[in-house]
Amino acid sequence: xxxxxxxxxxxxxxxxxxxxxxxxxxxxxxxxxxxxxxxxxxxxxxxxxxxxxxxxxxxxxxxxxxxxxxxxxxxxxxxxxxxxxxxxxxxxxxxxxxxxxxxxxxxxxxxxxxxxxxxxxxxxxxxxxxxxxxxxxxxxxxxxxxxxxxxxxxxxxxxxxxxxxxxxxxxxxxxxxxxxxxxxxxxxxxxxxxxxxxxxxxxxxxxxxxxxxxxxxxxxxxxxxxxxxxxxxxxxxxxxxxxxxxxxxxxxxxxxxxxxxxxxxxxxxxxxxxxxxxxxxxxxxxxxxxxxxxxxxxxxxxxxxxxxxxxxxxxxxxxxxxxxxxxxxxxxxxxxx
Amino acid sequence: xxxxxxxxxxxxxxxxxxxxxxxxxxxxxxxxxxxxxxxxxxxxxxxxxxxxxxxxxxxxxxxxxxxxxxxxxxxxxxxxxxxxxxxxxxxxxxxxxxxxxxxxxxxxxxxxxxxxxxxxxxxxxxxxxxxxxxxxxxxxxxxxxxxxxxxxxxxxxxxxxxxxxxxxxxxxxxxxxxxxxxxxxxxxxxxxxxxxxxxxxxxxxxxxxxxxxxxxxxxxxxxxxxxxxxxxxxxxxxxxxxxxxxxxxxxxxxxxxxxxxxxxxxxxxxxxxxxxxxxxxxxxxxxxxxxxxxxxxxxxxxxxxxxxxxxxxxxxxxxxxxxxxxxxxxxxxxxxx
Numbered sequence: 001x002x003x004x005x006x007x008x009x010x011x012x013x014x015x016x017x018x019x020x021x022x023x024x025x026x027x028x029x030x031x032x033x034x035x036x037x038x039x040x041x042x043x044x045x046x047x048x049x050x051x052x053x054x055x056x057x058x059x060x061x062x063x064x065x066x067x068x069x070x071x072x073x074x075x076x077x078x079x080x081x082x083x084x085x086x087x088x089x090x091x092x093x094x095x096x097x098x099x100x101x102x103x104x105x106x107x108x109x110x111x112x113x114x115x116x117x118x119x120x121x122x123x124x125x126x127x128x129x130x131x132x133x134x135x136x137x138x139x140x141x142x143x144x145x146x147x148x149x150x151x152x153x154x155x156x157x158x159x160x161x162x163x164x165x166x167x168x169x170x171x172x173x174x175x176x177x178x179x180x181x182x183x184x185x186x187x188x189x190x191x192x193x194x195x196x197x198x199x200x201x202x203x204x205x206x207x208x209x210x211x212x213x214x215x216x217x218x219x220x221x222x223x224x225x226x227x228x229x230x231x232x233x234x235x236x237x238x239x240x241x242x243x244x245x246x247x248x249x250x251x252x253x254x255x256x257x258x259x260x261x262x263x264x265x266x267x268x269x270x271x272x273x274x275x276x277x278x279x280x281x282x283x284x285x286x287x288x289x290x291x292x293x294x295x296x297x298x299x300x301x302x303x304x305x306x307x308x309x310x311x312x313x314x315x316x317x318x319x320x321x322x323x324x325x326x327x328x329x330x331x332x333x334x335x336x337x
Numbered sequence: 338x339x340x341x342x343x344x345x346x347x348x349x350x351x352x353x354x355x356x357x358x359x360x361x362x363x364x365x366x367x368x369x370x371x372x373x374x375x376x377x378x379x380x381x382x383x384x385x386x387x388x389x390x391x392x393x394x395x396x397x398x399x400x401x402x403x404x405x406x407x408x409x410x411x412x413x414x415x416x417x418x419x420x421x422x423x424x425x426x427x428x429x430x431x432x433x434x435x436x437x438x439x440x441x442x443x444x445x446x447x448x449x450x451x452x453x454x455x456x457x458x459x460x461x462x463x464x465x466x467x468x469x470x471x472x473x474x475x476x477x478x479x480x481x482x483x484x485x486x487x488x489x490x491x492x493x494x495x496x497x498x499x500x501x502x503x504x505x506x507x508x509x510x511x512x513x514x515x516x517x518x519x520x521x522x523x524x525x526x527x528x529x530x531x532x533x534x535x536x537x538x539x540x541x542x543x544x545x546x547x548x549x550x551x552x553x554x555x556x557x558x559x560x561x562x563x564x565x566x567x568x569x570x571x572x573x574x575x576x577x578x579x580x581x582x583x584x585x586x587x588x589x590x591x592x593x594x595x596x597x598x599x600x601x602x603x604x605x606x607x608x609x610x611x612x613x614x615x616x617x618x619x620x621x622x623x624x625x626x627x628x629x630x631x632x633x634x635x636x637x638x639x640x641x642x643x644x645x646x647x648x649x650x651x652x653x654x655x656x657x658x659x660x661x662x663x664x665x666x667x668x669x670x671x672x673x674x
Contacts, residue, residue: 188559188562188594189526189559189562189563190566215555217558217590217594218552218555218557218558218559218578218587218590219558219559219562220555221554221555221556221559222525222526222555222556222558222559222560222562223559225525225526225527225556226526229527240625241555241623250555250623250628252625252628252652253554253555253628253632256628256629256632257525257554257632265656266653266656266657269625269629269652269653269655269656270652270653272625272650272651272652272653273650273651273652276624276625276649276650277650285622285623286578286587286622286623287613288577288589288606288609288613291587291589291590291593292593292606295590295593295594312613313609313610313613313614314609314610315589315606315607315609315610316603316606316607316609318606319602319603319606320603
């Protein structure tokens with residue numbers, strides 16, 4: 001830190017005049033919360049805020065906004081972050097704060113004006129077929145003062161024509177950023193290369209492209225590298241890869257790879273003693289069922305249920321149950337042959 | 338199997354007349370043995386042989402050949418596979434069998450003629466500076482009837498000129514294949530692209546190029562994909578990614594990705610109930626210390642020791658101890674700027 005990142009010294013002594021301009025979004029609390037029903041202790045979230053701020057992370061996604069009708073009875077406070085709680089763990093800083101809203105789970109009446117909240121960015125999670133309604137919600141949130149990003153989920157299930165159609169719609173919207181979302185961990189690096197180019201070609205130059213990647217086939221970090229090589233603007237990551245099922249792109253690997261003086265991996269490494277014990281009980285990370293649903297381009301819910309059962313290691317029967325229907329499954333239709 | 342793999346039906350119904358011609362080498366017993374001192378029960382090795390054979394794996398690496406002076410007192414039988422043991426767990430089949438020999442740890446007098454052994458392939462593990470002596474050993478083994486492959490380890494610590502030099506030497510040898518070995522898990526996919534091209538450019542057309550990849554930064558499988566895209570001939574993998582430290586490229590992910598009718602992932606999935614419980618105690622897989630040594634392009638021994646200590650989760654102090662010397666470390670010198 002303290003260095004001007006546009007003139008910096010590489011580890012091998014070469015002088016560079018420009019680093020990649022990639023923003024890092026940490027979604028440990030929001031997406032990692034899928035593993036513990038958003039039941040993080042307040043002091044852990046406060047430590048995470050300070051750690052991410054110290055690490056030079058650009059955006060911290062600190063939970064969801066979820067209207068009462070859509071909350072589960074066991075959901076913790078980070079499923080619908082109360083403003084007073086937010087102000088106990090975070091403050092105005094150089095790091096921006098975001099929350100996510102799922103389409104259909106946030107009523108616009110429940111969203112306070114941005115000037116009354118520490119939240120800067122609202123990320124709306126939607127499927128392709130809901131993009132028109134998501135744009136309506138986005139424009140309402142923009143009226144309230146938020147910057148709005150759209151995460152179009154499960155894009156591996158869309159045809160190229162469907163992707164073209166929602167990108168054309170979003171190009172004519174006020175949405176500030178659109179994320180490529182590998183909900184099922186089905187993507188290989190070449191899919192990121194294809195999609196980052198497609199998204200950038202369709203969207204306006206002032207709209208950013210992000211990538212949110214799951215690790216079902218152990219490709220999340222390598223997919224992030226491919227996206228970065230293609231000029232992606234925002235990469236999502238989580239501390240120690242925390243996330244549903246196989247988890248996400250690990251923030252510590254991403255920051256070391258970027259090797260950018262704007263970032264400092266050490267405060268993230270300071271968080272690992274807090275998160276690693278959670279992994280022992282919440283058990284995110286690669287297992288064979290996640291690899292199988294990822295490869296089959298299916299939602300990981302069956303794999304998550306399998307891992308919670310006594311049959312977690314019985315990989316063949318799990319594969320055969322799912323692969324039986326494989327011919328009916330659109331297998332990565334997004335990629336032209 | 339029963340299908341002719343040159344005219345086959347893809348899952349999406351497309352007819353292709355040619356699949357990639359990638360051979361798969363499983364090294365679960367040999368490299369996975371680094372986690373348990375090669376103490377696999379005989380019936381597990383026998384089941385692994387049958388499973389890999391059923392899966393259409395091309396080569397099974399079933400242990401080491403190690404002369405008595407180089408064996409550890411706790412090393413199990415797969416550290417120096419006795420022929421009579423080998424014949425109890427394996428047989429002549431369409432799957433070839435290999436063992437590895439470390440340079441300096443196998444005296445040629447201890448190597449029986451190939452016609453007296455089930456072993457077809459001897460893979461010699463060497464560092465770049467020992468390549469001339471490794472070629473001498475290789476030629477002696479070839480005289481005894483073996484096909485010999487060379488695994489030049491830790492190539493991430495070599496300069497491009499050093500790589501050129503050993504490839505020039507190997508081009509003029511009788512070595513049948515040369516593997517790109519990412520001993521430290523330091524490589525990203527672009528390193529594989531660079532090295533597969535370099536190795537193929539230097540070697541004769543009749544010499545094969547392999548890739549042996551470690552998962553310290555969760556890139557082993559994605560690195561395999563990059564190597565395959567560049568035309569690599571042999572990919573090493575292990576069941577469930579078993580291997581020292583962060584482990585290897587998982588065989589089940591590789592076979593699903595290749596999606597080649599020559600292979601059948603199901604017999605490998607049948608082995609997972611045998612291997613997954615070992616992972617609970619032997620603990621291979623990603624952890625922050627492995628990511629740190631991988632990124633720093635250092636041998637994982639410090640990370641393995643760290644993971645065996647009470648400080649396993651104290652990632653920052655581990656990083657600081659190693660990164661202190663970072664400026665003295667050749668950081669991936671193999672890649673020209």
